[in-house]
Amino acid sequence: MKKKLAHLAHSRAGDKGNTLILSLFPFEEADYPLLVEKVTAERVKQHLSHQLKGEVFRYLIPELHALMFTCENALSGGVTTSIALDAHGKSLSYAILELTV
Amino acid sequence: MKEKIRIGCGAGFSGDRFEPALILTEQGDLDYLVLECLAERTIALAQKRKLQDPNSGYDIFLERRIESLLPLLVHHKTRLITNMGAANPIAGAEKIKSIAKKLGLKIRVAVVLGDDVIHQLTGEELSIEGNKFLHTYGTRVSANAYMGIEAILPALSSGADIILTGRVADPSLFLAPMVYEFGWSTEDWDLLGKGTVLGHLMECAGQLTGGYFADPVTKPVPDLHLLGHPLVEVSRDGSGLIQKISGTGGLISVQTAKEQLLYEVTHPRNYLTPDVVADFSTVRFEEKGENQLQVNGGTGKCKPESLKVSVGYQSGWMGEGEISYAGSHAVERAKWAGEIIQQRIGDQFEEFKIDLIGLNSMHGGDLAANTTPYEVRLRVAGKSPTKEIAQRIGEEVEALYTNGPAGGGGARKYLHEVLGVVSILMNRNQIQPALKLIDA
Numbered sequence: 001m002k003k004k005l006a007h008l009a010h011s012r013a014g015d016k017g018n019t020l021i022l023s024l025f026p027f028e029e030a031d032y033p034l035l036v037e038k039v040t041a042e043r044v045k046q047h048l049s050h051q052l053k054g055e056v057f058r059y060l061i062p063e064l065h066a067l068m069f070t071c072e073n074a075l076s077g078g079v080t081t082s083i084a085l086d087a088h089g090k091s092l093s094y095a096i097l098e099l100t101v
Numbered sequence: 102m103k104e105k106i107r108i109g110c111g112a113g114f115s116g117d118r119f120e121p122a123l124i125l126t127e128q129g130d131l132d133y134l135v136l137e138c139l140a141e142r143t144i145a146l147a148q149k150r151k152l153q154d155p156n157s158g159y160d161i162f163l164e165r166r167i168e169s170l171l172p173l174l175v176h177h178k179t180r181l182i183t184n185m186g187a188a189n190p191i192a193g194a195e196k197i198k199s200i201a202k203k204l205g206l207k208i209r210v211a212v213v214l215g216d217d218v219i220h221q222l223t224g225e226e227l228s229i230e231g232n233k234f235l236h237t238y239g240t241r242v243s244a245n246a247y248m249g250i251e252a253i254l255p256a257l258s259s260g261a262d263i264i265l266t267g268r269v270a271d272p273s274l275f276l277a278p279m280v281y282e283f284g285w286s287t288e289d290w291d292l293l294g295k296g297t298v299l300g301h302l303m304e305c306a307g308q309l310t311g312g313y314f315a316d317p318v319t320k321p322v323p324d325l326h327l328l329g330h331p332l333v334e335v336s337r338d339g340s341g342l343i344q345k346i347s348g349t350g351g352l353i354s355v356q357t358a359k360e361q362l363l364y365e366v367t368h369p370r371n372y373l374t375p376d377v378v379a380d381f382s383t384v385r386f387e388e389k390g391e392n393q394l395q396v397n398g399g400t401g402k403c404k405p406e407s408l409k410v411s412v413g414y415q416s417g418w419m420g421e422g423e424i425s426y427a428g429s430h431a432v433e434r435a436k437w438a439g440e441i442i443q444q445r446i447g448d449q450f451e452e453f454k455i456d457l458i459g460l461n462s463m464h465g466g467d468l469a470a471n472t473t474p475y476e477v478r479l480r481v482a483g484k485s486p487t488k489e490i491a492q493r494i495g496e497e498v499e500a501l502y503t504n505g506p507a508g509g510g511g512a513r514k515y516l517h518e519v520l521g522v523v524s525i526l527m528n529r530n531q532i533q534p535a536l537k538l539i540d541a
Contacts (some may be wrong), residue, residue, distance in 0.1 A: 010320060010356065012313065014365035017141075017230050017524070023363040025356070027319070050466025059369050061382045064359055070367045078230070080142045081416050081521040083454050083482040085462045090313075095464045 002100040009035060011093035020052070020074035020089045022096050024067040032065045038101040044069050047099050051075075051092065069096075103132075106282045108275055109332035111170075112136040113306030115143055115160055119169065121306065121330035121349070126173040128346045129332045133278045134174065136166065136183035137271050137304050144268055145413025145520040147188035148243035158189030159196065167200050174262065175206050182253070182274050186265040188243060190214060194265050194539040201541035208541050211261030213252050215534040216268040218410055218527065219244040228412075228523040235412060238523060243413035246527060249375025249404070250287065252534030253277035259538055268411065270374045272300030275333075283337045293377035294401020295339030298384055301372070302343065302361050302396065306330040309343065309361045310351035310392075324350025333396075343394045353392040375408050375529070377401040407526035416521035419484050420491035422498025423458070424505075424512040427476035432460060434506040435479040441505055442481050442497050449490055450483035478511075484519060492516045 005024075008031050014021040024039060026032050041058040054073025061068065075089050076082040086092075109131045111122025115138040126134055138160050151158025163185045174181055186193045194210040201208045222244050224236030235241065245268035254277055256264040266274075276296040279285065285292045302309055309331045311322035329349025333341040343353055362381055366372055372379040380400045387395040422442075426435045439455040447453050456462035458478035461469045481498055485491040495514020502509055
């Protein structure tokens, strides 16, 4: 059965200029292969297509059971000039957790 | 020489809470307290204050933080390292001197200078973000290089009680005392990598102890209202034991540390600082006890040839207006109100945005589809080169009270000047760190 990522994993959002960084960690290490298989860069880009206007790069850090997504052109110009309410994109960790796998 | 040093982080941004630094200093048996108070835009804002008043331009909370902290720092022989100097570290140091005099305390402040490079810029430099010449952006108000440990080390050698900097890389605030106390070579990339890992984990203070982490359903954090900030006991080999003061709230665990390790990191194997290119992928965490986390690993490669320079520029004005609707057809009425504002003034703005707070203001797109909130708040935001036009947004939203759909309440309007920040690279030879001592 499909599950929301929010039940399987946790995430933190960070910003560097107009680049959004989303990390993703399974609560249970056993779920790491599932996340690696299902949560591809393409899937994240599609899921957040409203927000992500540039390339999405995925990094895997198996020793930490971590996935990381570096999303370019993702924050309407970046925190200093964006007119978005959440100009940092801090809430976007919970947007990736809406994905179902 | 010491085998271990204890470094606390009492603030992770300018507006951070005050109490955790006091608790850390009082009970942490700290050698060093770090207060990291400079975000990307903070210096540009501070530079604008300095232009208005040459005696200002340091962190707006410097006075309040130092007044309460200074007696504790002196009593516990804890040295303070902080970037609260912002755009005017000398004026900040003079302020600290006057506070020390008032409190009857004898201290030495070392001011780290050299980050301000605005007079070296020609406008022909290319921005990293847009690959565009700087002169194509708005009027420049600030340009500050991210300096590293080489700027801070002489201040530590000077015997100063307080080291006050402008822009330096955040992890360098922590790495400098490690290098100084352990006598590490500034070209031992492996040790600098390890120290940078610890500095990066610590620099956001409460984000390592459960702040920005906590979720009542999946990631509960005890006593979040009493959140304590972290301290790290660093060993000579570059490993560290992260902990917090007992009795404070929060949580230090592998989970909290992993989230912070990758925070704002664009490439986990190449984390660039002025001191080293650190590799975070080899870091290992081990819970040693309740709220005790051992950090091992991390490596590094040779430091970069260029330093990043943040350039602040004027980018016009932003106006905002908000008004709420509740009950039946709340979303329909709020949408209609937004369309009305768009029709009335939308064409006057280069950038214009209509959000329904409670429905689509944070993520937008399909994520909010098929949800119906009981109440919703219309937010209209727009940017304009002139203040007069920007403030029309708030005025028009307020006018919806009597000129818009039924039941609009709680209108608010906001106006602020926009300072943009872009980055360039500058050869590190062009940046000359300097030191000034001020004794009180």
